[in-house]
Amino acid sequence: MTSHRFGARNRVAIAGFAQSPITRHADTTLGVLTIQTIRDAVADAGLTMDQVDGLVTAPLFPSVGSHAATDGHSLVTTTWLARRLGLDPRFAADVQGQLPVSVAIAVNAVASGAADHVVLHRALHNPRGQYHASSSSQAGGMAQWSAPQGFFGPIAAIAMAYNEYAHRYGIEDGALGDVVVEARKNGSKLPWSYWYGQPLTRDEYLAAPVINDPIRRLDCDLPVDGVTAFVFTSAERARDLPHRPVHVTGYSFLNGTLQPPRVPPHWPYDDIMDGGRQGITTLWEGTGVGPAEIDLPQFYDGFAPIVFFWLELLGICGPGEAPAFVRGGGIDSDKPDAVAGLSGGGALGNGRMHGTPQMLECYLQLAGRAGARQREGLSLALACQGPPHVGGAVMYSAEAF
């Protein structure tokens, strides 16, 4: 039988990071904010810019509306960056897809020796005007199957997926509020978060406007300007740098490749779970670690229902049991024995940072840098990204094994 063990398991580590302030609209352009953040990350790792020989990003501007994307303003490519950082990197990659893809490229670049010190950044932009609105009167390509029918945008898609789930398992209305309140509680304690100092009550949640039933505005992460950057190097070199290394144990990603033919972004509930289950098998096989061994998961929560889906996908809850689990304090970060899957605030508690809050919290907790919210006895953390069938997961370890 072929071994699917990941050959670079724990050979590459995160040595430092930086997080910009997360705002509705930054005072500078996104490119300038990215340069500042990368300079901070490189310094945090105890390195100088001339040691950076690899750049990786997914230059994504995820609005499905009618905005044009401009390099340095609405997204930031490695080419744009390298010129302005005065770098001629040995390795640079602008990749598509969710955050695990970028992490995989950075890890494999270091493991192969293509670069010694790789900076990975994710830069998110919130354009002026309505984020997803389209003014198009012509629907060609895939849009011919959705826009003329009134089916437009990911909120309607996740609303239908959640209603299918909620109907099947008899979930009561308002259950998502427990997820949002937990995310906002944690985000309100993060100085960089858009929601710093702004926790949310369940009553405030229930009073929020409904966008696509039953998805309320507060179930959706808020479009923001913000940049997160991480520095990757070999586990060996990381040991000589200032911070405790956090190793990348393995990853999985799927990008929806196993989904049956669907009109994008149509995500029937079973597509999400079946695809997610198949996708994460790669991670368990690649790392030799099972879901029961994870000390701290962090759940993607760009839309609140996705937290329930991840809880069930990892087997922390049985099918349909996640809402009661969350209601009972199962993910409450104030409880030492809880599965504190939103302790880093997630996207609902930070802003639309596309998975970096999950990655950052895994890093900070395993590096012992989480400050007042530091949890004890952690060895393995799992950053769960995206809706499971189009996302993936990255496993991080305090120790190399």
Next chain:
Amino acid sequence: MARPVPVPDALTAPYWEAASQHVLTAAQCSQCSAFAHPPDDVCRSCGTLDPGFAYVPVRGRGVIRSWTVVRRPLVPGFDDVAPFTLVDVELDEDPGLRVVGRLLRSGDGAPAPIGAAVAVAFEDIAPGVAIPAFTLAGAP
């Protein structure tokens, strides 16, 4: 502003032509007879690179698998009908054939009944342009 109109392409022109006559069709692979929505250059079922998808008329009957109510339309032309209901319909011909469209009914804003039978209906939105939607069908 008017609702967006579909721009048919070489692969999809027969679908929209049939729709303009208020006939719902589905793309079927000429090699393996699998349905696909949307059709593709490659059949995901048998892998042929020459699927020669043919649009065959379907009964236009199915069941609601899920729903949502759109309260703030993000595309032009829907403000007058908002809030409106979208349904995710599994067509009778194949459990894998799932189509999203409006549920035309009074009293929009309430949940749509998951599991209920629906029948296709068409909205004529421009000369020669009809968009498939659904109505509750009652007992079959």
